[in-house]
Amino acid sequence: MSSTWYAQWAWCGRQGRRTGVAAITVILATAVPAGAAAPAAPAARAAPTGSAGSAGPVSRAGAPSVHQIRVTDRFVRPDRPARSAALTYDRRVPVGARVQVGQDVRGTGMRVEIAVQDAARHYTYGVHVHARPCGAEPDDSGPHYQHRKDPKQPSTDPRYANPRNEVWLDFTTDRHGSGSAVSRQKWTFRAGEARSVVLHEHVTSGRKGRAGQAGERLACVSVPFRGAD
Ligand SMILES: [Cu+2]
Numbered sequence: 001m002s003s004t005w006y007a008q009w010a011w012c013g014r015q016g017r018r019t020g021v022a023a024i025t026v027i028l029a030t031a032v033p034a035g036a037a038a039p040a041a042p043a044a045r046a047a048p049t050g051s052a053g054s055a056g057p058v059s060r061a062g063a064p065s066v067h068q069i070r071v072t073d074r075f076v077r078p079d080r081p082a083r084s085a086a087l088t089y090d091r092r093v094p095v096g097a098r099v100q101v102g103q104d105v106r107g108t109g110m111r112v113e114i115a116v117q118d119a120a121r122h123y124t125y126g127v128h129v130h131a132r133p134c135g136a137e138p139d140d141s142g143p144h145y146q147h148r149k150d151p152k153q154p155s156t157d158p159r160y161a162n163p164r165n166e167v168w169l170d171f172t173t174d175r176h177g178s179g180s181a182v183s184r185q186k187w188t189f190r191a192g193e194a195r196s197v198v199l200h201e202h203v204t205s206g207r208k209g210r211a212g213q214a215g216e217r218l219a220c221v222s223v224p225f226r227g228a229d
Pocket residue numbers: 127128129130144198200214
């Protein structure tokens with residue numbers, strides 16, 4: 001968990017109270033060609049992640065481009081989907097708890113992270129990237145996103161349902177109900193096939209026949225994850 005990531009909480013808290021709506025930041029990198037006339041300093045400066053909808057270059061000249069997505073919101077009941085990208089179906093993810101999901105795509109790999117505040121205390125959530133957006137029903141988010149798809153669905157085969165072939169973000173909250181997790185992969189999503197992050201009721205199993213299972217779906221965050229270019 002980088003300090004930058006936590007630093008954004010101050011901003012996202014203010015944003016959430018003021019508007020009550022999803023704050024989605026999509027930052028599209030524009031790589032500066034070698035020898036370009038543009039001065040190096042602005043291109044090398046970090047993108048402004050502290051304001052919703054801001055966009056700007058985040059790559060240094062010559063480095064692989066970086067695409068960033070941030071979704072920050074507060075959980076609402078599933079009958080109010082217009083108010084938030086984050087829906088909760090169960091008291092173990094309280095209405096009003098804050099969530100931030102981020103994706104950084106760099107070259108052919110990516111980093112996905114989640115952070116929550118004001119969730120249940122000392123609680124372990126099983127968390128994964130799912131294929132479809134959140135909906136009124138917990139199952140609307142569909143199956144887990146898999147890099148190599150298991151021909152047998154639902155997938156409980158640990159050769160497919162594992163944290164290298166799927167994005168798992170299990171975490172345990174502290175005494176304040178805060179928690180976070182990071183997943184790094186050497187691949188990126190297929191465009192349009194990864195649409196949400198689901199919080200389940202317990203830690204994710206890795207056992208054969210139960211691999212990838214983490215119990216009931218307690219809450220869901222819709223995220224417009226980027227696919228490969
Ligand atoms: Cu899941």
